[in-house]
Amino acid sequence: MPAPTTPGPNDPRNSSARDLFRILTRGTKVKASAFDRLSAKLPSAGAKPNPQLFHDDVRGQKRKRQSAHDGADEMEHKEGSSSELPVVDFFAPKPEPEHSANDAPEEDVDEDRETSPGRDAVPPLTKEECRQVLKSHRIKVTLMWKHEERSRVKKSKKKKKREEEQIEAKKEDQKRPLLPQPLESFGQLRSVYGVPRQLDTNLAKEGYREPTEVQLGSLPILLRPELALRDEDGLEGGVDFLAVAPTGSGKTVSFLVTAINAILRRRAQERLHGVHELEAVIVAPTRELVHQIVSEGNKLAKDTGLKVVGMKKGMSISTEQEAADGGGNNSDDQEQSDLDAESEDEGESNKMAVKADILVTTPVRLLKFLTSIPGSTKLMPSVRQLILDEADVLLDALFREQTTDVWMACTNPALRVSCWSATMGSNIETLVTDNLKSRAESLAITPKPLVRLVVGLKDAAVPNIAHKLIFTGTEQGKPYALRQLFRPTSKDDFRIRLPFLVFTETVERAMALHKEIKYDIPASAGGPSRIASLHSNLSDSARAAIVRKFRAGEIWLLITTDIVARGLDFRGVNGVVNYDVPTSSAAYVHRAGRTGRAGREGGVAVTLWTQDDIPILKTVANVIVASERQAGKASDEESAVPKWLLDRLPDVSKAEKKKLKRGGRRSRPDGKKDKITTTSGFERQKENNRRGAIEASKRRKTMHRGGSESGDKEEWNGFGD
Ligand SMILES: Nc1ncnc2c1ncn2[C@@H]1O[C@H](COP(=O)(O)OP(=O)(O)OP(=O)(O)O)[C@@H](O)[C@H]1O
Numbered sequence: 274m275p276a277p278t279t280p281g282p283n284d285p286r287n288s289s290a291r292d293l294f295r296i297l298t299r300g301t302k303v304k305a306s307a308f309d310r311l312s313a314k315l316p317s318a319g320a321k322p323n324p325q326l327f328h329d330d331v332r333g334q335k336r337k338r339q340s341a342h343d344g345a346d347e348m349e350h351k352e353g354s355s356s357e358l359p360v361v362d363f364f365a366p367k368p369e370p371e372h373s374a375n376d377a378p379e380e381d382v383d384e385d386r387e388t389s390p391g392r393d394a395v396p397p398l399t400k401e402e403c404r405q406v407l408k409s410h411r412i413k414v415t416l417m418w419k420h421e422e423r424s425r426v427k428k429s430k431k432k433k434k435r436e437e438e439q440i441e442a443k444k445e446d447q448k449r450p451l452l453p454q455p456l457e458s459f460g461q462l463r464s465v466y467g468v469p470r471q472l473d474t475n476l477a478k479e480g481y482r483e484p485t486e487v488q489l490g491s492l493p494i495l496l497r498p499e500l501a502l503r504d505e506d507g508l509e510g511g512v513d514f515l516a517v518a519p520t521g522s523g524k525t526v527s528f529l530v531t532a533i534n535a536i537l538r539r540r541a542q543e544r545l546h547g548v549h550e551l552e553a554v555i556v557a558p559t560r561e562l563v564h565q566i567v568s569e570g571n572k573l574a575k576d577t578g579l580k581v582v583g584m585k586k587g588m589s590i591s592t593e594q595e596a597a598d599g600g601g602n603n604s605d606d607q608e609q610s611d612l613d614a615e616s617e618d619e620g621e622s623n624k625m626a627v628k629a630d631i632l633v634t635t636p637v638r639l640l641k642f643l644t645s646i647p648g649s650t651k652l653m654p655s656v657r658q659l660i661l662d663e664a665d666v667l668l669d670a671l672f673r674e675q676t677t678d679v680w681m682a683c684t685n686p687a688l689r690v691s692c693w694s695a696t697m698g699s700n701i702e703t704l705v706t707d708n709l710k711s712r713a714e715s716l717a718i719t720p721k722p723l724v725r726l727v728v729g730l731k732d733a734a735v736p737n738i739a740h741k742l743i744f745t746g747t748e749q750g751k752p753y754a755l756r757q758l759f760r761p762t763s764k765d766d767f768r769i770r771l772p773f774l775v776f777t778e779t780v781e782r783a784m785a786l787h788k789e790i791k792y793d794i795p796a797s798a799g800g801p802s803r804i805a806s807l808h809s810n811l812s813d814s815a816r817a818a819i820v821r822k823f824r825a826g827e828i829w830l831l832i833t834t835d836i837v838a839r840g841l842d843f844r845g846v847n848g849v850v851n852y853d854v855p856t857s858s859a860a861y862v863h864r865a866g867r868t869g870r871a872g873r874e875g876g877v878a879v880t881l882w883t884q885d886d887i888p889i890l891k892t893v894a895n896v897i898v899a900s901e902r903q904a905g906k907a908s909d910e911e912s913a914v915p916k917w918l919l920d921r922l923p924d925v926s927k928a929e930k931k932k933l934k935r936g937g938r939r940s941r942p943d944g945k946k947d948k949i950t951t952t953s954g955f956e957r958q959k960e961n962n963r964r965g966a967i968e969a970s971k972r973r974k975t976m977h978r979g980g981s982e983s984g985d986k987e988e989w990n991g992f993g994d
Pocket residue numbers: 324480481482483484485488518519520521522523524525526694695839840841842844866870871
């Protein structure tokens with residue numbers, strides 16, 4: 274497919290499209306004024322008092338009942354306009370709360386609440402009210418599947434067949450919308466759902482005032498299904514759960530609160546004090562994300578007595594039982610290992626068992642431990658909650674086997690599974706269902722119903738930021754385009770535009786780009802120390818140090834691969850640059866979602882593209898258009914992808930998508946280029962001509978000797994530029 278051509282003077286397409294095309298074909302020139310407009314309202318411009326993404330007007334609006342809710346309005350009032358830009362400190366910590374917003378008034382608090390929540394609860398919302406509230410926040414809850422008992426009486430073949438058909442039809446019926454009670458305010462966590470006082474206090478201390486959509490929809494179902502789904506038969510005993518909600522929408526708090534609450538409540542009910550037993554395993558795809566979840570978990574579990582521990586190399590967990598010969602642990606070992614768990618040094622092999630109530634791990638690291646003795650697999654019978662964060666990656670080809678093995682090692686019949694991501698294809702949903710059924714079958718138990726919650730548009734979810742496509746003509750135009758994005762008009766201006774996350778597709782390209790732009794920030798503003806690259810070729814400690822510096826605002830431009838694309842929460846990131854076009858819509862969603870966290874507006878995701886990207890660009894263009902539609906940008910003028918461009922881009926075939934997923938950039942015609950250079954087009958053309966002449970001469974010689982040309986053609990990459 275040829276590159277789109279410039280519209281002629283009489284072209285009927287509208288003028289804005291022409292303007293945009295002029296920008297595109299001029300390649301790398303980004304008008305200062307256009308970028309200034311983008312940077313006029315930045316996510317780092319202060320805390321967003323209300324982190325909710327959607328609050329549509331729906332006929333017969335919801336009841337407003339909780340006073341804790343009102344704290345947000347008050348805050349908004351105090352913080353003033355979010356368009357005032359800070360001079361420094363774009364990674365500002367969350368504001369300290371002035372009052373404990375979530376604490377219910379002391380006289381409302383019953384000491385027994387840990388074991389008998391909901392007693393003083395205000396009357397529940399009616400079905401219609403639930404529908405209104407959920408709709409206004411664009412939350413859809415669906416019962417995906419529920420086990421049906423089959424009768425054991427012998428039946429004729431015909432009768433059996435008819436019954437099977439009925440069951441199939443019923444299964445379809447079962448996939449139906451649910452209207453759970455929404456969490457109207459964090460105050461209800463304690464007053465209605467009975468979460469322990471300390472957990473409630475910790476949430477307030479962290480500055481959480483208004484639940485986000487995913488919290489509003491998921492917490493009641495996960496904390497107290499019998500209250501949230503009181504009209505639904507068979508769901509009161511708890512459900513397995515899928516949650517699909519936008520990036521930065523607070524999924525971590527949802528699953529951490531659920532895990533901490535379940536452990537504390539069970540121990541309070543069984544009067545177990547001072548014990549540590551592994552009850553929850555949280556699996557995440559990268560070590561950086563594991564560290565982040567541990568850190569968030571420890572904040573929410575503070576002073577509750579629970580230990581949230583990250584799995585380290587060589588670490589042994591305290592409650593395991595081997596499938597073959599059992600291996601016990603004594604308490605002295607456990608004391609010792611606690612100290613070791615504090616250490617960051619993973620090189621030291623530590624075979625002592627660590628006391629953990631909640632373990633956070635990558636699938637590979639946990640599985641290595643579970644299978645460390647050849648011929649036997651350790652089991653985790655005490656684990657009652659398995660949480661898969663970024664579940665679509667964990668259940669995709671790369672990690673599927675390890676994740677499933679970890680899942681199957683959780684043998685407790687009461688296990689609850691929950692899967693969380695901003696993107697989840699139906700193949701993943703099917704896989705989850707299959708795993709739930711096969712595990713239940715192998716343990717001879719009845720599987721729990723599966724409920725799915727979706728916030729906004731499934732798989733097209735970055736509505737609160739600006740998107741921009743910049744055509745750079747050739748590869749050589751990209752470094753220049755990138756510089757234009759962060760080039761300041763003054764020294765202080767750096768602080769307004771940056772920090773940026775820049776994504777390349779391969780480690781080699783991340784390193785090459787780092788080398789290319791290393792000296793672009795003047796010494797007076799910090800020089801090369803402001804730019805770093807983060808990728809899997811670095812040691813764990815180097816990776817951790819870079820993340821720490823980026824969080825602290827010492828690094829302003831972080832060049833990285835998709836290692837950072839999932840889950841990491843850098844609060845002040847102003848811009849995400851796709852230096853290489855993402856090869857799937859999920860990759861775009863997750864990369865772009867590193868800015869605009871917790872509903873903050875003003876972030877921008879810029880995708881640089883060349884003519885070589887045309888065959889794959891439509892995937893990204895479609896996500897951008899869907900995100901803009903979610904945000905209510907209806908007109909073509911407001912869109913980063915004008916209609917004429919969208920119409921001209923070729924659809925990406927399923928086969929091509931598969932190939933890209935497997936081989937990424939390397940599966941593309943220009944895929945072997947990892948080099949990043951600003952050598953001029955003219956010089957490269959000369960070099961290409963020279964190479965072309967040599968190739969042609971070789972071909973002539975081969976043909977002269979009677980050989981075929983076709984073997985060469987497969988290798989032929991053409992003149993890229
Ligand atoms: N109710 C809330 N009010 C204000 N901020 C919140 C709230 N809940 C979560 N946050 C903040 O929102 C940010 C993003 O949360 P989190 O990392 O859990 O997002 P996520 O949904 O897991 O995103 P991703 O899909 O990118 O992993 C965090 O800084 C978190 O502290």
